[in-house]
Amino acid sequence: MARSWQIWQPIAIAQASRQTVHYNIDENLSADQETKTVIITPTNNLPVADQQVLDIELPGYELNDTRQNDVTTNSPTVPYTTIEYDFTKLLDATGVETFGESALPDRKVTVTNLDVLDYQNAWGAIRLARNKNLIDGRETNAAFIFQTPEVRFKNRITPLIVNDKRWDIADLGDSRSKTLTQHLEELFKVLLPAIINRPYDIRISCQYAFALASNTNEEELLASLPVLLTPRFTVQKSGDSTDMLAVTQQLRTNIVREIDNWQTQKNPNQTRGRYLFSFSFFSNPENVSSTENPNLPLLTVENLNLLLTDINEV
Template structure:
């Protein structure tokens, strides 16, 4: 990646001719390392409402909810593959009167993984396969541990990384994606 630099010149164009000693120019200024911007959003997004014109939540299979989410994120075919990192947490309440005191259980961590975001790349794991694997991991966990469904939802943290650098760098971080379990059919524990 090319290094960007900046200089500032004063009195160069003041509307007339000026002697060179009165033109001031700063030395070059640049970053020691390239700048890698990251967009971060903590805005709560209910995955069950994605893909709906009316914004109302809809019941779907878990795999369908995740497919809608990732298809929305990669709707624009801007690259052949991207590196994704996903953390999944199961959140529930102990009693209906204790809704402000929720319990968070770490459920799954997917380390950075290169995923093909279009059908033209056979070299990496497909987005569909990744969604299926993640869905199966969540379902297997829920069937094994049978957690409470009182006020329960799945919380997702998704990081999409740029593959344009030597090491993938975060490009977009979505930290508040939620999927209330009431919109997952069949129920996770069944």
């Protein structure tokens, strides 16, 4: 134990942490131990454009109030200086989850409203400090602050989100009856960010499906066969244009042409037939080799239905 204290360098650790910390999260317990206030403060290491709203959950406590302090008004869409969460201790904390054998309940920090195509991976780290705020308004001597080393995962994490809920493409836009080109444009508007902030890859498949039978719950038995599968297409800035619809216009044109050719050759049933689209999105890391961070799947949206009767051929 004495050797550990001898080699521990709290001042050096504190200086290093100030260069990498993006958020300070202070948890303050009231004197009667019945309430807690959690204060989130972004540091100067985090660019304002990357500032995110963090939600806090404390098992055994109920959230009472949230105060966001910024330069204009309390709005989650503008940069903030602090967010304060007030919690009250639950009278009955039965069933509060703890981590492993620790008696300390888990804390949960959630980053809200991140677009998976704009933020394609994440790499978090955490360190704990005690004695930082012993006296209000006075800074604690760095030598008296106990701070753990930084703990982080070895690699960045890339999420994979799969949405297989059935969606009716014809519900998008002003009217159900549109040309296939218009249907695809409305679909791209919903699925893809309007402005390209960073590149990503997309692959689209299309099947023709025919309803063999349906039950009273409107669940249908479908027989399907493939129509097309596009190669990966990189959605990225083209010249000075960051407009998604302009960048993907040729891709949509190619899809429409291939489907029209298939329909002309196969002459499928129009009454009960439909097209089933599936979109797969992949990360496209910049300035990184494929061995360090390959093009991993990010998002898959399946079961996008378009009835042939909703396609206007004019």
